Amino acid sequence: MxxxxxxxxxxxxxxxxxxxxxxxxxxxxxxxxxxxxxxxxxxxxxxxxxxxxxxxxxxxxxxxxxxxxxxxxxxxxxxxxxxxxxxxxxxxxxxxxxxxxxxxxxxxxxxxxxxxxxxxxxxxxxxxxxxxxxxxxxxxxxxDTAFFSTLPAEAYTYAIDQEVAKRLGIRKYGFHGTSHSYVSKEAAKFLDRPIEETKIIVCHLGNGASISAVDGGVAIETSMGLTPLQGLVMGTRSGDVDPGLHKYLVGAAGMTIDEVDTLLNKKSGMAGLCGHTDMRDVKTAIDEGDEQTQLALDVYVHRLVGYIGSYIAHLGGVDALVFTAGIGENAAHVRGPVIRKLKALGFELDEDANATRAKQAREISTPESKVRVLVIPTNEELAMAQETLAVISK
Incomplete structure (x- = not known):
């Protein structure tokens, strides 16, 4: 052993x-x-x-x-x-x-x-x-960033002064790469197809959240950027905001840049929208008729659907949409609204399968769905161990 x-x-x-x-x-x-x-x-x-x-x-x-x-x-x-x-x-x-x-x-x-x-x-x-x-x-x-080293230049380049960008290493790097790599491989196994012949979108939804587009096993897009703040709505992180927000808060609210950073990283996202970071608490509040919490979930879903749609375009189609991590694996009330909003693109949700909790990989789309929707538990530790063994075996 x-x-x-x-x-x-x-x-x-x-x-x-x-x-x-x-x-x-x-x-x-x-x-x-x-x-x-x-x-x-x-x-x-x-x-x-x-x-x-x-x-x-x-x-x-x-x-x-x-x-x-x-x-x-x-x-x-x-x-x-x-x-x-x-x-x-x-x-x-x-x-x-x-x-x-x-x-x-x-x-x-x-x-x-x-x-x-x-x-x-x-x-x-x-x-x-x-x-x-x-x-x-x-x-x-x-x-965490290694899996996304394959992003094409048009995906990782920010539209800022390139001398500044190159001097300071400012570009999209992406994070959660170990999870995205592991889950995309497991999805290909579930589909019973060589990963080189697959187009997969992975939604890693936990307190930190990110999404990736994986074409033939190679990452071509992801939502996190220079830092883990960019992209989806998260537990305490805002995800995408107008870049001008920072200067506005400094001027209009008298905040320091460190206070703005703290606001966007630790006091925003679902916490800022409704005060809840646990999606179980979100569901309870919504069931009790809390309109602000419903709005928070709507914002969360809206952002995620927008990324999925753009990644389908970048991939030129998609074979499987995969949900993973704590929220992705367990929150049927998050997955359901996302898939229903994608109905026009051929997604068909099996409501009973989506509502069933299980620890193993499973499919939650119907046989009629043009895109297969999977829930696959991530195992970053196993992926890390495999990577470690591979390195020392060279």
């Missing part, structure tokens, strides 16, 4: 899993929270058993050390770990595939931190911490 330890480091947290890419199911999962605060917690799950400790973790090095100790105390053993895979949000134009981490890679990631100031620095901290605690195995960076 070839176990891979996967780390996903946030500014004050570390999510982790141990799994064998050949098997798929994790043997252990866990979470370190509140790193750098007075009291932190670590939760370690093995099968049906959960182990929890509360104590301070001064930094990510102490957090990763706590992870290793949990494995030592409660199993499973880390003795057969062959590599550590690190989720790395922004690879810029430099990293177009998963990469073995060395000093040069770390130096380049430091340079790219300005493109993802909320994500790359904690990711780097996690890499350094894991290398210190687990120095005898290779470490691999898996980039």
């Amino acid at each position: 070839s176990h891979i330890l996967l780390l996903n480091c946030g500014s004050s947290s570390i999510k982790y899993q141990l799994l064998d890419p050949e098997v798929g199911a994790p043997e252990a999962v866990g979470l370190v929270e509140r790193i750098g605060l007075e009291v932190g917690t670590i939760t370690h799950e093995v099968g049906d058993n959960e182990f929890r400790e509360s104590r301070p973790f001064a930094d990510h090095t102490e957090g990763v050390a706590a992870v290793v100790k949990m494995f030592q105390d409660h199993g499973p053993s880390l003795d057969d770990v062959v590599a550590v895979g690190h989720r790395t949000v922004h690879g810029g134009s430099t990293f177009v595939e998963s990469t073995l981490v060395d000093a040069g890679v770390i130096a380049k990631l430091e340079e790219l931190s300005d493109l993802a100031p909320l994500h790359n620095p904690p990711g780097l901290a996690g890499i350094r911490a894991a290398q210190e605690v687990l120095p005898d195995v290779p470490h691999v960076a898996i980039f």
